[in-house]
Amino acid sequence: MYALQHEPRDQVAFDHGRHYPTRPPVHVHHNEDEVIHVIEGGYEFWLDGEVVPVAAGASIFLPRGVPHTFRVISPGPGRNLTTPDPRRAGGILR
Template identity: 85%
Template structure:
């Protein structure tokens, strides 16, 4: 097993810092684990993972997850399971930045953030690069969520 990988590597992409703690090289592809530091109000666009199941554990801050049209609040110290194939996103609902730990199975998608930071650092200028990269990792972007019409779970 190769243990070099990207372990301990931190990159910044779309105002979020990502630190890879366990990558596919360290786990033999079984799991990927990374930490995200997200600005207040920040979060990714709605997306679907076609290859991985995901658990996000909120370390600091209050998060709101948009999961297939439903809003699920998740406070610090709590976790949420996001199954593959289901559209989802989140935003940091607190006034200060949030921190979360993400666990992916199988591993590998954590490398997307390293590549995105290098290949598509500015959006929308590098959107074509981002979409090609996302396709390679089995990620489908769906755009912004409609927080106003989502139902609260």
């Protein structure tokens, strides 16, 4: 993941890749929603106990306050574009 310096009202997006089976720990964003668009590979998202598969070319909305994580489930690498709500993203990348 890339750390970015920005003003809270700026549009922020970051592109990063992952390999099966790595995943970030279950976490919660208290102040911002996220939209994750899968660019490459297949992902499986866990949102507060619900498992949601997301294929390349599809997106998923992650509302603030909901515990979540994800992992690549395809045999090759996965790549996604993460866009936090630009109005509330001030603390997400610090």
